[in-house]
Amino acid sequence: MKTTPSASSLMSRENLYFLVLAALLLLVFPVLLDAFRLNLVGKYLTYAFVAVGLVLCWGKGGILSLGQGVFFGLGGYCMAMFLKLEASSPEATASQSTPGIPDFMDWNQVTELPWFWQPFHSFSFTLIAVVMVPVILAFIIGVAMFKRRVGGVYFAIITQAIAAILTILIIGQQGFTGGANGITDLRTLMGWDIRGNEAKTVLYFVTSGLLLACVLLARHVLGSKLGRILVAMRDQEDRVRFSGYDVASFKVFVFCLAAALSGIGGALFTLQVGFMSPSFVGIVPSIEMVIFCAVGGRHSLLGAVYGALLVNAAKTGFSESFPELWLYAMGALFIAVVLAFPNGIAGLYQRYLMPLEKKILGGLGKAANTPPTAAARRMEETP
């Protein structure tokens, strides 16, 4: 059920919101913030990729994955492996006992580059891997689970277990993955130094542009028939199945799409932050990513972007000034989002600001007969 008052006014309204976000990301932030803060915002935006993916698979599709950190991490690690190989040229690592391999391998008595590192010498392979490695894993998980009609809570628990497995594996296999420290000391991308302020600003714009493109893609998916089927599936799975649709395939598709978005986010994260470590893969970051989406509004793509920005900004602010209080605030946020405003910022906006905006803008929303409160209530009923 989409809360469409009238298609044309909604489209223009949605376009307007999208343009506001684009202006905020591409004009307001770069003008107002210094290079350091802008880089921070760029980092938050990489989480927004995951949140947008979660809107697709959780908000619209009803599939709660607690393993998005896995896909974020895989994308990030793919990029980090490429950058690390570039940073460990035989000349740069001449002092090692085996020159030409990453420093942590040398420390762990690995003398040869493992086979799965080999293809990451190629940049084009890396770009494909950033998307495809998460997608392939998501496809395997998705086919195995959804074809057997495992969903809901069980799916959440199993994806969480996968996040745990991958983290333990990365930390345990120090010689191949860099262990708990992760892959650090990344320097250049195709000879271009990514550590300077200028490079970080360029990367910020790349991130923003890609994010906006991904939001448009996700909106396109949701606007198509497929999006309708997703929502129908979330609300009445059996009826969709009895209508002749292959429910499992749609779920696999949307889960893979969310994984691809997370992978892109992870790769951009690595580029901007300059390292990748298992602390962005495990259970805790994966659940935090869900909260970005929940705070923004699990049904709203743009809300998810704002959610990721706000929660992360609050996290940075809080942990800078009151490190003690941060976990209380975060915990309270979780509980409040679930109990008090399950539709997040987007829901609050829809309920309180939209009527106001309508009053101000006058006739723009006249065609809308359904009051937004009713729409919001309708959304709350869905699981």
Next chain:
Amino acid sequence: MFADYSMPELMSIFAMQGFAGLSLFSIFVLMALGLAIIFGQMGVINMAHGEFMILGAYTTYLTAGLFETVMPGLYGIYFFVAMFLAFIASALLGMLVEWLMIRHLYHRPLDTLLATWGLSLILQQAYRSVFGAREVGVSLPDWMMGSIAVTDLVEIPINGLIVMVLTLVIATLVYLLMFRSGWGRQVRAVVQNRPMAEAVGIDTGKVDRITFALGCGIAGVAGAAFTMIGSTGPTSGQLYIVDTFLVVVFGGAQSLLGTIASAFTISQAQSTMEFFLSGSMAKVLTLLVVVGILMLRPQGLFALKVRR
């Protein structure tokens, strides 16, 4: 990996690791029993379950401290008092949480997950503020220390043995409560069909609250047992939550027997492999196998055949 050891050595390795695994098994069973009641019976995903366990562990730590300073003569029996207090503390907190939070969320199981995760963050930070970030431990009374030498190579620690006996007693009690008492029948009735249960006069709200409190209380007892084999820190509980959920799901969410069987399988597999591989690889392999089996058999090992 077995080639380096002789046959008798292998046998004693298996026996020793098997026994080491039994301590893990006890924690798993106690954690999972509480979770099986809360998750399997009520459908609530309690991510704060580990923190309820740690509350029990801290209660035990405080009780031990109290006995040590006030009545050192009775230190030998502190554990049983602590266990009881741990149960009460966790159950009371559980009741409060159910009343404040969970009862509003019964129709939204995925949201209970997020809300209880928030609760777990708050509890962790509260523990850190009250008890400090450093891990605390209790000293065992004399009669619990030491070990029994079964053969030259095999030794069984006494505290592990006690924890295990305790686990079996509690598991039996829970079984009797759930399947042989009037109250257990009410719980199962509410789970199977809430409106009908209400129609025949069961106070479902009260049943929910007590069920949740019972699950949390058992987690508290798990915490008391946990102090005997490890030290307690603010985030110790979080380490067990994924394993515990897997234990419950692997055993078949609604079957208590399945929970015990799967706790046994997982803990033994992990503990035995730990001797031959590194600890992290043993854990990875165990979890992978469990996830793999769950993908093939999503209903778990012992699924109840219920007509819906």
